Structure formats: structure tokens, C-alpha cells
Amino acid sequence: MALQDVCGFLETFDDISPCTYQPNEMGYMWRTPFEFDRDSAFHFVSPPQQFRRKNRAPNLFSSTFSSLSPHQPFQLSHGTTTLGFIFQDGVIAAADTRASCKGLICCPISQKIMPIHSHLVVNTSGSGADCMLWERILTREMRLYQLRHRKRLSVNGAAKLLSMMLHPFKGTNVCVAATLCGWDGEETQATLKSCMEITDVKEAVEQDSNASTISDESAQGSVKMASINEQAEISKDTQALNPTVSDQNTNNVLSTLGRRSGPRVCYVCSDGLQLKGEIISVGSGSPYAYAVLDDGWRWGMTVDEAVALAREAVFRATHWDAYSGNNVDLFHITAHGWRRRDREDLKEEYYREREREKKKIKEREKERQKREGDELVEGEAYSVHCG
Amino acid sequence: MEYLIGIQGPDFVLVAADNVAASSIIQMKHDYDKMFKLSEKILLLCVGEAGDTVQFAEYIQKNVQLYKMRNGYELSPAAAANFTRKNLADYLRSRTPYHVNLLLAGYDEADGPGLYYMDYLSALAKAPFAAHGYGAFLTLSILDRHYRPDLTREEAVDLLKKCLEELNKRFILNLPSFTVRLIDKDGIHDMEKLPVGPK
Numbered sequence: 323m324a325l326q327d328v329c330g331f332l333e334t335f336d337d338i339s340p341c342t343y344q345p346n347e348m349g350y351m352w353r354t355p356f357e358f359d360r361d362s363a364f365h366f367v368s369p370p371q372q373f374r375r376k377n378r379a380p381n382l383f384s385s386t387f388s389s390l391s392p393h394q395p396f397q398l399s400h401g402t403t404t405l406g407f408i409f410q411d412g413v414i415a416a417a418d419t420r421a422s423c424k425g426l427i428c429c430p431i432s433q434k435i436m437p438i439h440s441h442l443v444v445n446t447s448g449s450g451a452d453c454m455l456w457e458r459i460l461t462r463e464m465r466l467y468q469l470r471h472r473k474r475l476s477v478n479g480a481a482k483l484l485s486m487m488l489h490p491f492k493g494t495n496v497c498v499a500a501t502l503c504g505w506d507g508e509e510t511q512a513t514l515k516s517c518m519e520i521t522d523v524k525e526a527v528e529q530d531s532n533a534s535t536i537s538d539e540s541a542q543g544s545v546k547m548a549s550i551n552e553q554a555e556i557s558k559d560t561q562a563l564n565p566t567v568s569d570q571n572t573n574n575v576l577s578t579l580g581r582r583s584g585p586r587v588c589y590v591c592s593d594g595l596q597l598k599g600e601i602i603s604v605g606s607g608s609p610y611a612y613a614v615l616d617d618g619w620r621w622g623m624t625v626d627e628a629v630a631l632a633r634e635a636v637f638r639a640t641h642w643d644a645y646s647g648n649n650v651d652l653f654h655i656t657a658h659g660w661r662r663r664d665r666e667d668l669k670e671e672y673y674r675e676r677e678r679e680k681k682k683i684k685e686r687e688k689e690r691q692k693r694e695g696d697e698l699v700e701g702e703a704y705s706v707h708c709g
Numbered sequence: 710m711e712y713l714i715g716i717q718g719p720d721f722v723l724v725a726a727d728n729v730a731a732s733s734i735i736q737m738k739h740d741y742d743k744m745f746k747l748s749e750k751i752l753l754l755c756v757g758e759a760g761d762t763v764q765f766a767e768y769i770q771k772n773v774q775l776y777k778m779r780n781g782y783e784l785s786p787a788a789a790a791n792f793t794r795k796n797l798a799d800y801l802r803s804r805t806p807y808h809v810n811l812l813l814a815g816y817d818e819a820d821g822p823g824l825y826y827m828d829y830l831s832a833l834a835k836a837p838f839a840a841h842g843y844g845a846f847l848t849l850s851i852l853d854r855h856y857r858p859d860l861t862r863e864e865a866v867d868l869l870k871k872c873l874e875e876l877n878k879r880f881i882l883n884l885p886s887f888t889v890r891l892i893d894k895d896g897i898h899d900m901e902k903l904p905v906g907p908k
Contacts, residue, residue: 485760492760493805589737594760597730597738609735 401645403607403636404434404445406503407615408585408600409623412656415443415503416632418607418640419649419665421450430648431665438464440659442477442504447605448497448592456498460484477504477586478598485596498592499604505655507583585655607639607646614638625654629663637671711756712844712884713743714872715812716865717824717837719858721893722814723865724824725873725903726754727844727884742888747773748783749896750816753793756841757809757829765807769793786815790825790833797831810841816892840872847879848872862891866900873903 404417417434420427432450437443438461446453463483467475475483481502488498589597589604601619603611614635623631633650640647652663710731715724730741745753745766751773755766772792777783784792790813800807811827826839838852855868869889876884889900 485763489760489764591732591759594758594764595730595732596760596763597741599738602737612735 400447400497400499400605402434402447402605403603403611403639403643403646404447404501404605405601405603405608405611405615405632405635406445406501406587407602407619407628407632408587409619409628410621411623411625411628412505412654413503413585413587414628414632415445415501415653415655416636417445417447417651418636418646418668419651420640420645420647422645427648433651435651435653437653437660438480438502438504439468439474441474441507441655441657442480442502443653443655443660445501445503445604446498448499449495452496452498452592453500456484456488456496456500459487463487474507476506477502477588478506480504481588481590481596481598484590485594488590488592489594491592492594496592498590500590501602501604502586502588502590503653503655504586505584505657505659506586507657583657603635605639605643605646607636607643610639610642611635629654633666633671637668640668641672710843710882711743712840712842712876712887713754713756713810713812714840714844714848714869715754715814715824715826715838716852716856716860716868717814717822718860718862718865720822721862721865721891722816722822722824723862723869723889723891724752724754724812724814725869725887725889726756728886728888728902729884732759739885744888744890745770746897747789747813747815748777750892750894751784751786751789752814752890752892752897753789754812754814754841755809756811757807761807761809765797765809766811769796785817785820786813786823786825787817787820787835789813789815790823790827790835794827794831794833797827797829801831812839812841814892816894818894822892843882844876844880844884847875851875870903877904 401422402418402420404415406413406415415435419431419434421429421432428450434447434453435443435445436457438457442464444457444460446457460480460483464475464480467483484500484502488496587599587602589595589599589602601612601615603615615631618627618631618634629652632652636646636650640650647668649665649667651665654661654663711729712727713724714726715722717723724744726743728738728740728742729736730738743754743756743762745755747753747770753766753769755762769789769792773784773789793811793813797807797809797811806829808829810829811825813825813827814823816822824836824839826834826836826841828841837858838856840848840852851872852868855871860868866889873887886902886904889903891898891900
């Protein structure tokens, strides 16, 4: 009909029938991103016409579309606690390790914080499969940017890029809430060269030994350098694995906080929200984490204080929230790159806290008795004095 | 949840927006700026669905700047408002409508100050005062009673303060601080945040 054509009503239904009604709902979601694998840098801006299907519920015009939304096997929700915050000595990214699926813990040891490159990690929450895919797409795009423009994309730029890539999928079931935590820095000739040439681990190890002397001074000792463990666990591009890039003008970078370089934390959500901030926490456990973070955060914190604050925030959240738990992962990002702290089991932390509480109660009891004893003595002295 | 307000005077426009960026029940940011500078003398205030606001507002912003680059002179506020309306209307009956409510405020050399109210169905109206959000229900009658076309700058700020006091008193949500800007023949001026924001 003429009016139907003008309005574009019912236009796309014929085209999408081959892919929509497959028994595996996620199958069609996996297919669309690969359509984008073309040479243009902006191929991700809009999905091909035949795959575009928006199901926006609160809209007069989509009431007929809602009958075609895919049947969800289970409720997708952000069952997690992740957090990231900046302070004077870098960025802390922390997350729990429980992957849940409605009432079942699918995996108690999942990894929610994934490094993108040497100075950027991403905390992911939402649907696990979507997060893994989009994290890889982001890594690819950032590497391409670095190769084309000879400098790393800033954290805000990466957030904008991810937000733009996710925008065409708004209204579909893509569920990604990512917090990008990283350090924006200026590149010197030495670091540029190193970024371009790194394909073999040997060079990375050489730079490691050069940088470790500088970085140990700032690392306060309590944070372990777990780069060797990382290379075993994550088999990816070695560029992404290199945790410490020797930065010739480290001191300058640290002193020029706020403008061109410095710690950054940025939140990107698949429904389009993009926020820059100082403290970001995402997931079902985030209200509990915010309460702890808001109480203890100061810009001038030391690394130890910051790490302790992050651990406590995740611990409290996992205590109250059913969908968060098991272990806590902690990353610390500075101008030298990211460092990973050993994974800690929060069960131990819970028992340790119980012990501490018991000790405190005993001490308070002792103090109270001592005070009562003193008051008695004073009372007698007074009565003696008066009498 | 979000609140925008604009008051037009004889030679200026005063606009204010709240600073809260929320995600379900959490205030994720207390100092979020909802105003987009389209040109030296035009501001676009944009609230609505999470990703749509930034996406649409930045699209309009870049297009207005492109017009200036191509033609050498800036769009007038009236032209920018109508351009925005046309874009919103075009997207309305597409597969990707933008759910955004806008206030466009600007100063034109020839026509003077202008405040334009636009809602998500792309209805456009030039108005002496306007507000968006649940807070609008509480403050429009205050504006009705106390607005005069020949307000001075101080009186306009007082009127704005009256509105925000009413919000503090009667609105169920906590909106602790607001960004306030004034547009006149000299451009866009940042004013003090009202009330004093949390530290």
C-alpha cells in the first residue's frame, strides 16, 4: 500500500524472517557483528538495513512490534559488583567473581576485569557473552586506532567509541555495562617505538626489568607484580599483555594530572548512558559498594588505603547481595600500566572480620570495667575528702 | 526525574538544569551538565532517555557547527530550533525515534532573545518561560504568577530561586544542585550553581 510504503510500516519483516525465528535466540545476535567486518573504520555506525529491528516498549508505534520480540529463556540482569575509582596515585578497579544465571551460580571464578591494553582495563557487567564480545571488539578498534594514529586513544575516547558502537543495538537485548578504568598519558619517542614493535615477549620482558625499578618505588610493596601469571592465563595479543611500558617522563606525567594525562574512569552502558566520574560502581551490589566508597574516598589516599577501601566495598556488597560473591579481583593502574593483585577469597575475609569483632568486644568490655573501677575509686576518694 | 527551566527577559534568557545523572535508583553523578553549546549564543538543554539525549544533542550540535563552517555565519536560534524540530520529527516515525525533551535558548542580533520549548513528539513553541520534567508541574504556576516581560536579570534569578525552593519543598526526589547559565548579546555566561551543590 502507498501509505505503508511511506511510513515504512512492516518493511523489514520479510527480510528478517530467516534469522529471527531460530530456536537459539542468541544466534542472530552473534551474527550481526560479523556483518560489520569491512574495511571502513566507520562500518559499525549503523547495522545493515535488513537486520535492524528495534523493540522500544514505551512507544505508540511499536506496540505491534512487541509481539515479535524474542522469547527470553531467563531474565538478564546485572548480577554483579564492580567498581572503579581514581585517586592521586592512579585508578583502582575491583570486581567480584561470581557469574550468576537467575538462581544458579554458573561460575564462581569468572573474570570480570579484562585488560584492553597496557594502560586500560574494563570492568564488565551485564550479559557475560555480550561483554566478552564487545570487549574484544573494543580491543581490536583501539589497536587499530593506535596503529593508524601512532598514539593511544584516551579513556574518554575509548568510551565514546564503545558508546557509538553500541548505539545501533539500543532496544535489542544487548546488555553491556562497562567501566573503563585507565591512565591517559603522553607518549614519548621511546614508548611509541615500543608500542609499534612489540610482537615478541622478549622485548616486553626487557622493558619490564627496566621499568620495575622505577615502579617499585611508587607501588608501596603490597601490590604484587603478577605479569607472568597474566600471560599464562590470558592468551591474547602480546601488546595487551604488556603490563608496564617504560615511560621516560613518568614524573612529568604524574605531575600534570587533570588536563592531558592522569587517571580516568568512565562508564558506558548499552542503553547509551556514558558518564565520566571519580567513583563508579555498577551492578546489583553497587548501592552497598557506593555506601562504603562514599564514606572512605579521598583524592589524597595512599595506594594501601585505596586497595583496602576497594576490597572492603566489594566485601560488603558480596555480603548483602546474593548475586555477588566468591572472590575479589583488584587491578591498580598507574602511569606505568596496570598491575594485578592476587585474587582473594572473601570467605576468609568474613571469618577474619568476625575474629576482629570478637576482639573488639572483649577490649571494650575490659575498658568499661576499668572505667567503672576508676569511678569507684574516685567516688571513695570524694567521700573521704568530704567526710 | 530531571528538570529543565528557562525564563526569557527583554534582552537575555536565563536557563537552568539539574545536575543529577541517575541509573535506576542510584545517583551516579552529581555534577552532570545537561546543556549543549550549539554556538556562541545558543544553548540546547536536553533530557530524556539515557543514550538518546547525548546522541541527539551532539548530532544537532555538530550539524549546527558544520553549517557555520560551510557558510561562514551561524544559524539563528529560530533556524536552529526549526532544524532540531525537523530532525526530531523525521526520526519520530522511523524505527529509531529519539525520546528527548528539549529547551533551546538563544540570542539573535536581529530578533533578540528567544526560548523554544520542544517535546519528544517534536512539538515546537516559542515561549516566554518553560519547564520540563515532573518539576514543571510544581513550578509553572509560580512562573505564571510572577513573570513579567520586562524582568531584570536579578529579578529573573530571584524567580528561578523561588521555583527551586518550591522543588526542594514539594518534589519527592532530591535534586541538590542546578547549573545556571545566562545568554545575552555578549554570549553565554556561567552563573553560580544553585543551591550550593554537595561537596
